Amino acid sequence: MKKVLALVSLILCAAALHAQNAPQVDSALKQLPSAVKCVCGPYLQNVTTDGFTVMWVSDIDALGWVELAPDDGTHFYHEDRPKYYDMTGNGINPLTRIHTVRITGLQPGTRYRYRIMMKGLRAFNGERDILFTKPYGADVYRSKPPVVTTVREEYDKLHFAVVNDIHEHDKELRELFKDARGQYDFVVFNGDMTSVINREMHIAESYLKSAAELFANETPLYVTRGNHEYRGLDAIRWLSWYQFPGGRTYYTFQYGQFFFIALDSGEDKPDSDIEYQGMLSTGQHLREEAEWLRQVTASDAFKNAKVRIVFSHIPPRQKGWLGDQQVCDLFVPVLNEAGIDLMICAHEHRYSYCPVGTSNADFPVVVNKNVELMTVDADSREISLRMTDPSGKETHKLSFPVRR
C-alpha cells in the first residue's frame, strides 16, 4: 500500500505544482480508481452464541463496515441499521483489502441479516486528506442479504462437513459443496487447501471465493493449518485470512455439549530440511501449542463437554515422518489423559481408520482422503462418518460410540 500512496502523492504533488492548470489535476484523478468492489466473500468466521465475524476481500484498499438487521421480515432499508467496523486497527479503521468485522452483543440461536459496505482509497495527499471512491454496498434491493444464525446454548445433534488436501482443485471443491447451502451446522477445511502461498490473492482464488459463494457467507467456516500452509513467501500471512478465537493458528470452538479442538500440526519434515531454507521454527511453535492444549483440556468447558472431537491435519504415526511423530509426542499424550472421542485427520491422500491400539492414541483416528467430502453426524451417543467422492459416490461409512 505504501507504494500506491507514494505514487498517488507524487501524482497529486505534480498536479499541485501546476495548480493553475486544473485540467492536469482532473487528468491525474482520472487515473485513480473511482469505485471499489468485493472480489472474495463475504465469509463467516468464529460464529458464537453472542456474535460472529464477517470477512471479505476488496479489489483495492478500502475502509469496510457491516450493517446488521434482525431477520424480522422488514426490508433492509426499513430503518438505519447499526454499523460495525473493522477493529483490527485497535481504534483506527484499517484501509485494507482483507476486511475483518466482528459483531458482538447478539442473542443465541437467532437469525440476523448482514450487509457489507466499503469506500475505497482513491488518493492520499501525504498530509491528512484522504480521497475515497464512491461507496460500495452489497445489494439488498434486488437480492436477499445473507443470513447468519448465532450458535445456540444447547444442541442435541450436529451435522457438519470436512474436506482436506484440496490443493487448489477448486473445480472439485465446487462439486463437493454444490448442494451445501443451508445443509451444515459448520464446515471444516482440514489443511492443505493450497500447495504453496506466494501471492496475496492465492488463497481467495484457490478455494475461498468458491467457499464463500457456495455456503460460507451463511455457514460458519473453520480452517486448520496443514503443512503446505507453511509454504511460500506469503504463507506468513495465512492467519490474516481468518479470524480464529484467540488469534493463534490453533483454537477451540463449542456447540453446546460438543467441544472441538483445531490443532496446527506443523510441517512434515524437520525445520532444518533444505526445502524450508531456514524459514521455519515449528518446533518451538508446536511446543507452545502443546502447553496451550494442556490448559484447554484442564478447562471446565472441555471437562463438562459430552462429545470431544479434535481436528489435526497430520495424523499420529509413530514410525512416520517427523511431523507424524510430533503429533504422537506433543499432542496425543495430552489428549489421552484428557479423553477425546475422535481425531479427524488428513495429509496422507488416502483413507484410513486407525482403531484404538494401532498408534499411541487411545482414541480412534480417521484420515479422510484428499478431495473427498466427510459428513459427520454426532449426538451424545454416537459419531457417524460418511465419505463421498466429487461424483457423490459413497466411499466409506463408519461410526463410533461416544465414550462418556
Ligand SMILES: [Fe+2]
Ligand atoms: Fe499435508
